[in-house]
Amino acid sequence: MLSEAARSCPLLCTHRQRDSLTLALLGVGWALRMHGLTYHSIWLDEGAAIWIAGLPLRVLIERTMAFREEVSPPLYFLLLKGWMTITGDSDFTLRFFSAWWIMVGLAVLFSIGRIAFGQPVGRLALALGALQPYLVWFSQEVRVYGLLFALSSLATLGLLRALRRNRWSDWLRYGLAVAAACYTHLTALWMIAAHLALTAWEGKRLLRPPRGLLALGIIAAAGWPLALRAWSSQQGTVFWWNPPQPLGDALHLLWTTWTVYQRPPGLSEVLLWICLGAVGIAWMSALSKGLLGPWILALGVGWGLWYLTSWRFPLTSPRYWMSLTPLFLVGLAALIARGGHSAWSRAWRVVALAGWVGLSFLGLRELWSPRSAKEDWRGAAAWISAYVGPGDGALFFAEYIRFPFFHYYRKPLDHRAFAHPIPDRSAAEGTLNALGLERYETLWYIRAHADWADPQDWVDQVLRSRYPVRMEIFPEKIRIRAYAIRWQRADLPPEARPTAVALPGGWFLRGLQHAGGRGVRPRSWGVFPPTRQLHLVLYWQRASTGGPPARRPDGSGRPHPRGGAPSARRLDLPPAAIPVASRPDHRGRPRSVPAGGSPLRPILSGRLD
Numbered sequence: 390m391l392s393e394a395a396r397s398c399p400l401l402c403t404h405r406q407r408d409s410l411t412l413a414l415l416g417v418g419w420a421l422r423m424h425g426l427t428y429h430s431i432w433l434d435e436g437a438a439i440w441i442a443g444l445p446l447r448v449l450i451e452r453t454m455a456f457r458e459e460v461s462p463p464l465y466f467l468l469l470k471g472w473m474t475i476t477g478d479s480d481f482t483l484r485f486f487s488a489w490w491i492m493v494g495l496a497v498l499f500s501i502g503r504i505a506f507g508q509p510v511g512r513l514a515l516a517l518g519a520l521q522p523y524l525v526w527f528s529q530e531v532r533v534y535g536l537l538f539a540l541s542s543l544a545t546l547g548l549l550r551a552l553r554r555n556r557w558s559d560w561l562r563y564g565l566a567v568a569a570a571c572y573t574h575l576t577a578l579w580m581i582a583a584h585l586a587l588t589a590w591e592g593k594r595l596l597r598p599p600r601g602l603l604a605l606g607i608i609a610a611a612g613w614p615l616a617l618r619a620w621s622s623q624q625g626t627v628f629w630w631n632p633p634q635p636l637g638d639a640l641h642l643l644w645t646t647w648t649v650y651q652r653p654p655g656l657s658e659v660l661l662w663i664c665l666g667a668v669g670i671a672w673m674s675a676l677s678k679g680l681l682g683p684w685i686l687a688l689g690v691g692w693g694l695w696y697l698t699s700w701r702f703p704l705t706s707p708r709y710w711m712s713l714t715p716l717f718l719v720g721l722a723a724l725i726a727r728g729g730h731s732a733w734s735r736a737w738r739v740v741a742l743a744g745w746v747g748l749s750f751l752g753l754r755e756l757w758s759p760r761s762a763k764e765d766w767r768g769a770a771a772w773i774s775a776y777v778g779p780g781d782g783a784l785f786f787a788e789y790i791r792f793p794f795f796h797y798y799r800k801p802l803d804h805r806a807f808a809h810p811i812p813d814r815s816a817a818e819g820t821l822n823a824l825g826l827e828r829y830e831t832l833w834y835i836r837a838h839a840d841w842a843d844p845q846d847w848v849d850q851v852l853r854s855r856y857p858v859r860m861e862i863f864p865e866k867i868r869i870r871a872y873a874i875r876w877q878r879a880d881l882p883p884e885a886r887p888t889a890v891a892l893p894g895g896w897f898l899r900g901l902q903h904a905g906g907r908g909v910r911p912r913s914w915g916v917f918p919p920t921r922q923l924h925l926v927l928y929w930q931r932a933s934t935g936g937p938p939a940r941r942p943d944g945s946g947r948p949h950p951r952g953g954a955p956s957a958r959r960l961d962l963p964p965a966a967i968p969v970a971s972r973p974d975h976r977g978r979p980r981s982v983p984a985g986g987s988p989l990r991p992i993l994s995g996r997l998d
Contacts, residue, residue, distance in 0.1 A: 411499060411512055418495050418519030422488040422528040425757040427480040430767035430865075433838060435531040436793030439478060442469040462615055464572040465533040478796070480767075484528075487535035491528035494535075495519060497542035498715055504549050506723045514722035517745065521718070522650035522752030527708065529756075533574050534711045540570040541580050541712040545719075548584050551604065552591055564607030570712065571612045576695070576704070580712035581608065583691030587716075590683040633700045643692070646707035647717060648745060649752035651761045656751060664744030667737045668724070684720035688713060721745070764837060765864035766790075770797035772862055773833055773869070777802065780830035781871075786848060787839045790867075794835065803829075810842045817847035831859055832872045859926060881928055900928040 431439070441449060449470065453463035469486060476482040495518045503511030518524055527534040547563030567584075570577035634642065644665050645652060691713045699705050725742050755761055773783070777800075785791050788806030805824045811817050826832050834852060849870070856872040863869070881887060885900040892898060 411515065414499075414512065414515045414519055415492070415496065418515075419488075419492055421519065421525050421753065422491060426484050426488065426529055428757050429529070429761075429763040430765045431480060431483075431531065431793050431796050432763040432766065433790060433793055435483075436766070436796050437789065438466065438469065438531050438533070439473075439483065439796055440792045442466045442473055443478075446470070461533050461574050462572040464569060465536050465574075468536065469531070483531045487530055487532065488528040490535035490539040491524055494539040494542040494715065495524075497539070497546050498718060501542065501546050501549065501715060502719045502722055504546070504553070505719060506727055510719070510723045510726045513726050514719045517722055517749075518714075518718050520746065520749040520753070521647070522749060522756055523646055523707070524714070525753065526650055526756055527711065532708070534708050537570060537573045537577065537711045538714060540566055540573055541577065542715040544570055544577075544580065545584070545715050548587070551601075552588065555601075557603065560601060560604040561607070564604035567604070567608045568611030571608070571615055574712070575615060576709045577712050578612070578698075579691040579695045579710075580716075581612075582694045583687035583713060583716055586690040587683050587687040590686055634705050636696070639696055639699075639705065642705070642707065643710065646710065647714070648748040649755070650707070651752055651755040651758075653751055653755045653758075654760065660744070660748070664741065664748060667740040667744060668721070681720060681723055684716060684723065688716055688720060691716070762865045764793065764866040766793040766867070767797050769835070769862075769864045769867050769869060770794055772864070773802075773835075774798055774800060776860065776871075777833065778830055780875075781833060782826070782829035782831075783833040783835055784824070784826070786834070786836050787842060790835065790837045808839075808842060811845075811847045814847050814851065817843070817851045821848065821851055826874060829874045832856070832874050834870045834872060835867065836869075837867045878928070885926070885928060895931060897930045898927060899930045902926040902928075 441453065444452065446467075449466055450463050453461060453466055469483075472486050473483070476485075495515055498518050499511040499515040501511070502514035524538065527538070544563060544566035547559065547566050551559035551563045567577065567581060570580065644661065648661065648664065649656065692710075695704065695709065695713075725738050781802075783802055783804035785794070785804060785806035787808035789808065791804070791806055805826070807820060807824075809820075811820065832852070834849065836849070852870070852872050856874055857876055858870055859873040859876075860871040861869065881900040882902070885902040887900050888898050890898040
């Protein structure tokens with residue numbers, strides 16, 4: 390497993406040898422991770438990590454060790470807390486923290502390949518890791534996985550050094566690196582299983598007394614309490630996310646994750662299978678010649694343990710393979726650089742390398758595509774911040790989406806939140822009645838990650854039956870509707886434009902207000918680019934009465950008492966659609982272009998912004 394050339398060379402000597410190629414590869418990896426670092430908005434998981442890191446120190450340790458809001462031990466959050474204290478909580482500095490740890494892991498990856506198989510394999514492993522979309526994606530997320538990759542690489546490097554030299558200091562460093570990985574994320578267990586298999590193949594057991602026993606003791610002392618806490622905290626829990634997968638689907642997901650990661654539309658399945666077949670044939674050829682046996686066994690044991698565990702815990706997301714990624718990249722680099730020497734073997738290795746690099750470039754392009762966009766809480770907070778009034782409130786469903794929202798929204802906002810299941814309409818009505826929403830002028834209903842709790846959308850249906858919709862927007866993977874709770878007015882607001890248009894049904898359009906005039910213009914705002922939508926607030930009046938626009942939901946003109954529950958009867962609301970005169974096209978079909986007789990033509994003819 391250890392190359393003869395590597396046995397006599399120091400572990401990290403790039404700076405001594407002035408290895409310009411290795412430095413250039415590191416530069417490429419750094420440039421890819423800095424490119425588009427803030428392209429995506431902070432999303433739910435990142436917002437939760439930032440919120441946990443902002444907790445008081447004692448509360449942070451208690452919550453993470455109890456595996457409550459986040460099923461991750463406290464090490465990453467403690468480091469992130471210190472980083473935020475120094476640099477602040479901007480998107481760039483928070484994601485820079487993750488990118489830095491990924492780059493540490495890539496530098497160590499070079500040393501792993503060089504010690505195990507020689508310097509060319511180390512360089513190739515570094516190149517594969519620098520270009521891998523999977524690692525680029527998680528280097529731009531405020532999550533534990535960048536630190537986990539760095540610690541997994543350090544632990545693997547420490548194991549190779551301990552097996553080679555069998556020194557107390559090497560085993561101690563290895564045990565500490567594994568313990569740190571365990572306190573970063575419990576999926577370090579897959580790496581530990583792979584290391585045991587790797588050591589067993591070499592014939593040097595970790596239990597070889599007394600030095601290997603030191604590392605095993607450190608790992609057991611660190612990991613056993615975590616394992617007990619995690620197991621007890623998850624007993625009786627039913628997981629609706631990341632359900633287990635058949636073996637074939639899991640293997641396909643694994644291969645897609647480690648190659649293209651974000652699959653572009655139109656990418657043929659044949660290309661993935663050709664690349665996989667080339668790697669598989671080259672790997673079997675190398676194994677038949679006694680090459681790469683330890684790495685194949687280690688990866689098989691680690692990945693097999695993950696698959697068995699995924700049938701009990703929700704672990705089928707690609708991010709849970711991060712601790713095995715260093716072993717995989719070094720093994721793949723060794724396969725390509727040092728496989729069989731026959732022409733047949735070389736041909737398959739060339740196909741494998743070309744396919745891998747090609748798929749990596751396709752995946753890199755997709756990382757910063759709108760198709761891969763995360764939840765746009767940045768845009769959602771910007772929109773609400775521009776149009777919220779002093780008497781408005783917000784309702785979050787599910788409640789944990791407050792974490793990313795309030796990362797961007799820094800003004801005071803009275804709000805309510807809940808996350809329990811809503812099986813029917815009566816449950817939705819009871820929940821809304823208990824929240825006391827009548828105190829608000831406008832209710833901003835913000836929904837995301839709630840399909841598991843309210844698949845029939847009962848909450849929105851009840852709100853629509855009670856109040857008119859003042860405004861609705863749809864940032865990426867988020868829905869926001871502004872419901873006018875107190876929707877009767879004595880007069881027009883000063884910023885509204887007076888109008889006098891009579892419409893069927895006994896309604897007058899008395900005024901309108903262009904939403905783009907309050908600081909966030911639809912033409913330049915990036916919630917749904919390009920928006921091409923005109924946001925208007927319309928003010929109506931009953932032609933027959935000359936009084937307020939419509940009756941209250943209970944049939945009276947009086948406001949509801951505080952906390953009172955409005956009736957569910959249908960509102961007497963203005964028309965939902967405005968008739969627009971149109972002329973047919975040459976085939977007799979109606980057109981959507983307004984003709985001169987449109988009642989709104991005189992109103993919309995001027996500039997609204």
